[in-house]
Amino acid sequence: QKEVEQNSGPLSVPEGAIASLNCTYSDRGSQSFFWYRQYSGKSPELIMFIYSNGDKEDGRFTAQLNKASQYVSLLIRDSQPSDSATYLCAVGGDGSGYSTLTFGKGTMLLVSP
Amino acid sequence: EAGVTQFPSHSVIEKGQTVTLRCDPISGHDNLYWYRRVMGKEIKFLLHFVKESKQDESGMPNNRFLAERTGGTYSTLKVQPAELEDSGVYFCASSRQDQPQHFGDGTRLSIL
Numbered sequence: 001q002k003e004v005e006q007n008s009g010p011l012s013v014p015e016g017a018i019a020s021l022n023c024t025y026s027d028r029g030s031q032s033f034f035w036y037r038q039y040s041g042k043s044p045e046l047i048m049f050i051y052s053n054g055d056k057e058d059g060r061f062t063a064q065l066n067k068a069s070q071y072v073s074l075l076i077r078d079s080q081p082s083d084s085a086t087y088l089c090a091v092g093g094d095g096s097g098y099s100t101l102t103f104g105k106g107t108m109l110l111v112s113p
Numbered sequence: 114e115a116g117v118t119q120f121p122s123h124s125v126i127e128k129g130q131t132v133t134l135r136c137d138p139i140s141g142h143d144n145l146y147w148y149r150r151v152m153g154k155e156i157k158f159l160l161h162f163v164k165e166s167k168q169d170e171s172g173m174p175n176n177r178f179l180a181e182r183t184g185g186t187y188s189t190l191k192v193q194p195a196e197l198e199d200s201g202v203y204f205c206a207s208s209r210q211d212q213p214q215h216f217g218d219g220t221r222l223s224i225l
Contacts, residue, residue, distance in 0.1 A: 004155070034213060043117070043216040044156070044204070088156070100146065100169060101214065103156040 002027040004091050006104035014112055019076040021107050023089030026070070032092035032099055033065055035074045037085045038106065044088055048074060079111045115139065117217035119205050125223045131193040134220045138187070138207030144168075145188050146214060147180060151201035159203075162188060174199075192222075200224045 003026040013019045021035075032051050036044035048063040050056045050072070056063045062075040072091075076083055086106040092099035118137040126132050138145045147159040159178070160170040164185035173180070177196070182188040192199055202221050206214040 036216070041218070043218045046213050046215060049213050090156075100158045100161055100172075101148075101156075102158070103148075105155045 002030075002091070002102045004089055004102050004104035006087075006089050006107045008105055009108040010110045011107055012110045012112065013079050015079060015081060017079050017111075019079045019083065019109055019111070021074040021076075021087050021089075021109065023072045023074075023104055024070055025072070025089075025091045025102070027091065027093070027102070028067075028070060030070075030091045030093060033063070033072045034090040034092070034101065035061075035063060035072075036088040036090060037083075038088055039085050076109075079109075081111050081113050084109055084111045117205055117207050117215055119203075119217040119220050121220060122218065123221045123223075125225065126195055127225050128197055129194045131191065132195055132222060134190045134192075134203055134205075134222070136188045136190070136205030136207075136217060138205070139215060142207035142209055142215075143185070144208045144210065144214070145182060146206040146208075147188070147190055148204040148206065148216075149201050150204065150219075151198075156204060159190075195222075195224045197224050 035048040038044045050063040060077045064073045088106045089104040090101040120135045145162040150156045158172040161168045162182045179191045202219040204219045206216045208214045
């Protein structure tokens with residue numbers, strides 16, 4: 001049974017701070033890792049994906065992957081109130097579009113003005 | 114580019130009735146996925162189409178659920194007869210080969 005674990009939160013940070021969201025996964029064969037942001041009643045929106053160990057940066061977002069520790073994280077710099085949402089970590093079996101995703105329950109992030 | 118579109122956004126039916134959910138993927142996306150989130154749980158995979166063919170239906174809960182994708186375009190997911198435990202949010206996602214999945218807003222299904 002593949003599992004993805006996330007702290008449900010809420011994680012509260014002040015505006016302008018760095019928010020750090022974490023995720024662990026059970027299947028050592030996993031190859032693709034995704035972070036989705038979901039506002040209430042809306043679709044999960046892809047914000048980052050990473051396939052290789054290390055860091056990947058895109059604007060204010062940095063995804064970090066450590067396959068040896070089976071650990072994925074998302075850093076959000078200069079957090080804004082509009083970043084307040086639930087962040088879903090998803091893991092795929094391989095790096096292709098054929099891969100089905102296993103999701104965590106999500107971490108709620110609250111950014112206060 | 115239009116996103117993944119799902120109809121209806123909400124559906125409330127009684128136990129024993131039939132409901133059909135529809136998903137229109139992003140144009141040109143051969144891969145189409147159905148997922149479901151029941152209250153308090155994580156989003157879970159139901160099945161995967163590649164064009165009109167079922168690639169993986171290992172997540173389908175039982176034979177009351179029937180998914181189709183005629184012509185490799187839109188997909189339907191029928192629940193017949195609906196049971197109380199089928200309540201939840203049903204998400205559809207689509208992707209090009211070797212690309213991440215993009216999700217629709219989901220259909221919130223309530224069984225009374």
